[in-house]
Amino acid sequence: xxxxxxxxxxxxxxxxxxxxxxxxxxxxxxxxxxxxxxxxxxxxxxxxxxxxxxxxxxxxxxxxxxxxxxxxxxxxxxxxxxxxxxxxxxxxxxxxxxxxxxxxxxxxxxxxxxxxxxxxxxxxxxxxxxxxxxxxxxxxxxxxxxxxxxxxxxxxxxxxxxxxxxxxxxxxxxxxxxxxxxxxxxxxxxxxxxxxxxxxxxxxxxxxxxxxxxxxxxxxxxxxxxxxxxxxxxxxxxxxxxxxxxxxxxxxxxxxxxxxxxxxxxxxxxxxxxxxxxxxxxxxxxxxxx
Numbered sequence: 088x089x090x091x092x093x094x095x096x097x098x099x100x101x102x103x104x105x106x107x108x109x110x111x112x113x114x115x116x117x118x119x120x121x122x123x124x125x126x127x128x129x130x131x132x133x134x135x136x137x138x139x140x141x142x143x144x145x146x147x148x149x150x151x152x153x154x155x156x157x158x159x160x161x162x163x164x165x166x167x168x169x170x171x172x173x174x175x176x177x178x179x180x181x182x183x184x185x186x187x188x189x190x191x192x193x194x195x196x197x198x199x200x201x202x203x204x205x206x207x208x209x210x211x212x213x214x215x216x217x218x219x220x221x222x223x224x225x226x227x228x229x230x231x232x233x234x235x236x237x238x239x240x241x242x243x244x245x246x247x248x249x250x251x252x253x254x255x256x257x258x259x260x261x262x263x264x265x266x267x268x269x270x271x272x273x274x275x276x277x278x279x280x281x282x283x284x285x286x287x288x289x290x291x292x293x294x295x296x297x298x299x300x301x302x303x304x305x306x307x308x309x310x311x312x313x314x315x316x317x318x319x320x321x322x323x324x325x326x327x328x329x330x331x332x333x334x335x336x337x338x339x340x341x342x343x344x345x346x347x348x349x350x351x352x353x354x355x356x357x358x359x360x361x362x363x364x365x366x367x368x369x370x371x372x373x374x375x376x377x
Contacts (some may be wrong), residue, residue, distance in 0.1 A: 112152035
C-alpha cells in the first residue's frame with residue numbers, strides 16, 4: 088500500500104538538465120494523483136513489493152517511473168497504469184518504526200512507457216523521454232498571463248491551496264514549470280491532470296489548463312455567491328426576529344401602561360361618587376395625578 092502524505096506537491100530544485108534518465112525504470116504506480124516534473128511528492132510506502140522496489144532503486148540510481156493508475160487498484164502488483172508518467176528522483180528515504188518507508192520524490196521528466204518487461208515482484212518497463220515543444224507567440228504569452236492571474240484569484244479563494252502558492256508561481260520564469268505547478272495545485276480529476284501531463288506541446292498544455300482553471304474559478308465564484316446569499320438571508324431573518332422581539336416588548340409595555348391607566352380612571356370614578364371633604368379630595372386627586 089502507498090499513501091500520499093498531507094503535504095501538497097511543490098516545486099523543488101530543477102534536476103531536469105543534470106540528470107540522465109535510464110531507458111529502463113522501476114515503475115512505481117500512484118493511485119492518488121499525478122506527479123509533474125520538478126514537483127516534490129511525499130509518499131508512505133507499506134506494501135512489501137513496493138518497498139523492495141524503492142529500496143533497490145535507492146541503492147542503484149535513485150530513479151523510478153511514477154505512473155498514475157486508472158482507478159484504485161490497491162494491492163495489485165501490476166495495476167493498469169497510464170502510458171505517460173514522470174521519471175522521479177528519490178531525494179529522501181526514511182524507514183519508519185512500523186516497517187513502512189517514508190520517501191520524498193522529485194519529478195524530473197515526462198516519460199512514455201514503451202514496453203513492460205517485468206511484473207514480478209514489481210513492474211519494470213522500457214521508457215522514452217518526451218521532449219517539450221513550445222510555439223512562442225503573443226497569443227501564448229497573453230493566455231499564460233491570463234491563466235496565472237486566474238490561478239492567483241483561485242489561490243485567494245480556494246481553501247485547499249496554500250497561500251504560498253502565489254509566491255511560488257510569481258517566482259517561476261519557465262512557462263513549463265508554471266503550467267506544471269498550477270496543474271499540480273488544482274483540485275482536478277486524475278484523468279484531467281493526466282491530459283496536461285501527456286501533452287508534449289506546451290501550448291496544448293496551457294490551453295487545457297486554462298479551460299480547467301476557468302471552470303474551477305467559476306465553481307468557486309458560484310460557491311462564494313451561494314454562501315453570501317445564505318449569510319444575507321440569515322442576517323435578514325435574524326434582523327426580522329430582533330425587530331419582532333422589540334415590537335413584542337413595546338406592545339407588552341404599552342399593554343401594561345393601558346392597564347395602569349384603566350385602574351386610575353376607575354379610582355377617579357369612584358372618587359367622584361364618594362362625598363369627601365374638599366381637603367381630602369384634593370389630596371386623593373394629587374396622589375392619582377402622580
